[in-house]
Amino acid sequence: MAVGKSVNRVDAMAKVTGRAKYTEDFYHPDMLVAKYFRSSIAHGRVTAINTKKAENLDGVHAVFTYKDVPENKFPTAGHPLALTEDHKDAADRLLLTRDVRFMGDEIAIVVAQNELVANEALKLIEVSYDEYQPLILPEDILEENARQIHEGSSNIVGEHTYTFGNDVDQAFEKADHVVEGSFRTAMVQHCHIENHISHAYMDDLDKIVIVSSTQIPHIARRIVGEVLNIPLSRIRVIKPFVGGGFGNKQDVILEPMVAFLTLKLNGRAVQINLSREECIIGTRTRHPFYIDVKTGVMNDGTIVARHMDAISITGAYASHGHSVAAAGGSKQSSLYPRAATSFHARTLYANTPVAGAMRAYGSPQIIYALECATEDAARKIGMDSVEFRLKNVARQGDINLLSGKEILSCGLADCLIKGRDFIGWGEKKKEYEKFKTGPVRKGLGLACLSYASGTYPVCVEIAGARIALNQDGTVHVMVGATEIGQGSDTVVAQMVAQTLSFPYENVLVVQAQDTDVTPFDTGAYASRQAYVVSNAVFRAATDLREKILDHAAVMTDIDVAGLDIVDGNIVDTRKSAQVMDMKTLAIDSFYHKERGCQLTAEASFKATTNAPVFGCTFVDITVNIPLCKIKINRMISVHDSGVIINPVQSGGQIHGGAFMGIGAALSEELLIDPKTGYIYNNNLLDYKFPTFTDVPPIHHDFVETFEPTSAYGNKALGEPPVISPPPAIRNAVLDATGLCINSLPLSPHTLFTAFKDHGLIDEKGGDNV
């Protein structure tokens, strides 16, 4: 049984030996490099641009400006094509812009022999602007006479409301208590190891080849076609190994530009390789949210009503736009399905770096507010935080009232119990009672999460797999599911091994996507891959298994009903005897002159289900009041992601997500000057990303359920672990200090202000406690 085992990653050796080829490793001897000329203001319009001097610099091949690019606006969000208007992404982007909407906006691009020359040339470009007041804060953006950041469009990119359950107003009226709170999450960045990089060339006058570090090769192909008005079959996107994406490569950022450049330069290879600084300001960020939450709760601990009002800031361009707020908001219905709930959200343009998809896509913001508010409600009625959740969270058999679907698998209550036991909730609570005063305080916190296993019914969910038997009795598997470091190729290999009854080592995954040949799949996002691909893989493997057994029957004259595959060998089940090994069968199928053929199977599958996943995080912290510093003593995240295909790899996802959650909770924030739109910390020195020394040992555990809509019982796991650590930490700070500090990150700066405001320290930071 390959599923459930912690097998080594299929790409482990390639990666640890440095042999794995990333986009930058694909070399063309005559490749040119391109560098963006970026705006030095946050809001305005170019009145004049002079590129002559840059063009005349030795080694410069071309300079293009907003005057040279196609006029059709396009969306960049990595979504499958929507057949209905209601889910189409906002098309608000040009390849280069005259209208400047954030500091770093792309006005022109230089193509040169090498990066040195390109950087020199950038300095020679002269530009003048009409400057406008940058719109950074919601109140300024929403002001009645505020300038439209995109002329002709409202500054509100999207807005929606929903309600589910009973009448919400009535429910609030009947509630014993109503608890309110306002929450704010910060603009953070993905900080994947490999920056955005793409190159393109033409190996025919009729075809553009793009090699790119992307999560969505098939979507990139489609959008490039739309931007350049080229049939999609004339574009080929190759995705080599990818050094992380976390959603930032679920946007089509560089591909249209490198395609445009090679087309302009007669097919010559052109690469864009963003620096870290460019990557931080010029790709995507996580939307900062402003959220007001109202919770109606009964004395017995039942949450009866909830209202949430959220503002999401998408920055200069829509990118994933309002769908991030919508997706985040929808998770309320799977986490607390029994409370009457209303939700209102607006997404705003702003003169800030563009927000897009980032790990868990709106849920970290929404669930941060939700789980802080839930904690506040529990405290309001004096109920134990864990008991309060146990009473209110989703259970198997609940109906998700937004989707109308029954929750078929849910282990959240067991997750809470496991987490409570691990952290020693009862004893610690008691022990920490004496640490509620003085300079060093201690507390416990927890938060729950729910997430989905894909995007259905918002987007189409499709995956494909082709499996071919090799002459040596192994198989090669091609999938559209996109490995970006998360380990999807490995779980695909495990699934194939499981269904074929092959040794895991005998399943080889083709470790790159090439849109000309790879089965179609929309890519790596929404924690969809292992879930959606499971049914494609299962169908293809089942089909191949049948073909193998049919050929075995032809070879042996044994009735196929009496044949089986066991550990990669053909077995006569009636005699419990091995009939032949897989190599013998494969050789015959390929090389026998009259019978057999190459044995392959392919399946393309659309998922019309979407399994919710659950989890929780418990933390034990120490708060040093005078130092304004939080120390995490212990932390555990417990997840229900259905059947765990690969425990060690799944653990890796939880640990990685927890790191990222701790960063968002304690230190990460892209600091933007609210007056000028200047970004203070566009680099990894000033952007306080946690390192290994900044995070505590993290523990994880699973509550394995079996999700019947997945072929192997598995559900999403990639994104969820990032969601619950920040509210758990905020709730622990509340437990330790009695203060509701609702703005992330809980950095020394934030804590200082809060402690000062509440008199724990004095004006100068002196210790009052």
Added chain:
Amino acid sequence: MAVGKSVNRVDAMAKVTGRAKYTEDFYHPDMLVAKYFRSSIAHGRVTAINTKKAENLDGVHAVFTYKDVPENKFPTAGHPLALTEDHKDAADRLLLTRDVRFMGDEIAIVVAQNELVANEALKLIEVSYDEYQPLILPEDILEENARQIHEGSSNIVGEHTYTFGNDVDQAFEKADHVVEGSFRTAMVQHCHIENHISHAYMDDLDKIVIVSSTQIPHIARRIVGEVLNIPLSRIRVIKPFVGGGFGNKQDVILEPMVAFLTLKLNGRAVQINLSREECIIGTRTRHPFYIDVKTGVMNDGTIVARHMDAISITGAYASHGHSVAAAGGSKQSSLYPRAATSFHARTLYANTPVAGAMRAYGSPQIIYALECATEDAARKIGMDSVEFRLKNVARQGDINLLSGKEILSCGLADCLIKGRDFIGWGEKKKEYEKFKTGPVRKGLGLACLSYASGTYPVCVEIAGARIALNQDGTVHVMVGATEIGQGSDTVVAQMVAQTLSFPYENVLVVQAQDTDVTPFDTGAYASRQAYVVSNAVFRAATDLREKILDHAAVMTDIDVAGLDIVDGNIVDTRKSAQVMDMKTLAIDSFYHKERGCQLTAEASFKATTNAPVFGCTFVDITVNIPLCKIKINRMISVHDSGVIINPVQSGGQIHGGAFMGIGAALSEELLIDPKTGYIYNNNLLDYKFPTFTDVPPIHHDFVETFEPTSAYGNKALGEPPVISPPPAIRNAVLDATGLCINSLPLSPHTLFTAFKDHGLIDEKGGDNV
């Protein structure tokens, strides 16, 4: 209808613009180059080798000798694995050898930074030999006490006899006349534009990637695995565009060595790029043949008996060995199926460059002798050469007595009539009667040919195709059939367009093979591809067509029986109305959230038939006796290759084959010193390959038959055109001069000797006529 149209090649633009990527265009920044150290003697054994100085040269990374390579001998012939012993290729080769068997044999190899350093290093290698007398001529090789060129093996690599039809001896006894002749063909070389080139690297510690200019990527993969004892799935062979092969790349020549080197050098990329000189002596050549033919003929023109005895020289190693003589010999039964025939052939080792597969694989030699002998028989009884053939050659319905199969399509008689008409046979014959004396003589000649459409039943015949519908309503086609310049990708696209009823432009062929993902096919040889792949393509395209129509039925609620595809659009046949275009259907199949999926189809097919093809060449020549020179005034080749998929491309094959045939007929020969084994003309200056100025305008025509065992009625065409020009020219020389000059090439040197021997010129070359 795409089949039968002279559409542009799918790779035309890529090639004429120089964008098509060949093996040398795949670059690795740190790639090393390897150069063979070759023997300077033709026969002997290395007694000592010192590579120290070479190893110490700056820039040299390694030197390997025969001491360092695996000890298991392997075959290099590009044949599919044979499951029975009788068809296994001779395993007589090591990666490097201590026993020297031809001048240029590979004793050691230097790996260096670049070619300059490698060449310097080669000069520093010191070697001493035990020298043996080279065995070059058949009489020396077959001498009772001749040294075994491969110790422990006979110098006779293979030998076989066959008979078909009536008792041959009796038939000779009853014949009115018996005509005998002895014929000799030369060692010639393929002279493809792109020399042999391969490189290999490891992108994992567990996997070797080989990029190679090969006709047989899947076979190369298997043989490399056998040589290095690595499972075949751990080897990946990529075939980019190929600059011709003509059979010389149907041998696994460089791939095992580059794979061995990268394995030894920790996965670093290593390239071998043979020079033209190395390619001429160190790859493969066409087997020279010595053939005796006896023909029994009746006064009415019926050939009643034939016996042929052939010696084929394979040179230092077996490579394709005796199968070339066997394959060539077998064509008698499809060309003259009604004569009682016996055949005996032996293939000999010799201390000469290695012979292997070359365009038409033994048939140019056998049919040269056969068609010269047939001409001699016609003249013996005074019958017109054309009438004599018309009486004796194969007709539809004849039984090929060797295979036992009926000839289902045969237009040879019509080919002869077309050729006769074009050349103006009757009038010219009359006109040229007055040119049979004097210094300038004129004559007409013709020769027929037959060939096969694959290797069945000798080898397995298998082809695969996968077709995927793209979102823009085009399709991508993956085939294992290997494009090497012959145009196979184009005919595949035409076949797919035909069966799908798509515009040809909407069928895109993936123009590279990658053994990890490409459907299995044994490769480009035996003129098999268009024939064998036809049924795979037809099945896959038919399957995809059905899936498309099924989806159209789902979308439209029209019964599928009333739907059809016409010119790439969905049509309601009952209303004769277009329902939607293919893009609309494709978009729905990909992106509708509940119905459809990616529409793909794949088929792997084994052919258990093998259609014979036919053709003939007519020439009109002038022989200048004092100058010993032949001028071709007109030439026409007429072919029955079933349905012609692409007339212009097929014409290209005929013209190319005729060029090659004219070269073999008039000028080409690799000259080997019979005493030392020295090769006099290992370069394209001294090896007299015809250029455009050397060949006359060539005409071609077709007699289209419909071959029912092919999905599109087509049969082989790649190799056959090379077969008939040499005997046609020899027969024309006979017509012009009355001399049977039976040794190829009919170069001035050969003609001088013949003319002198027959008194047409005197000892000093003076004109006697």
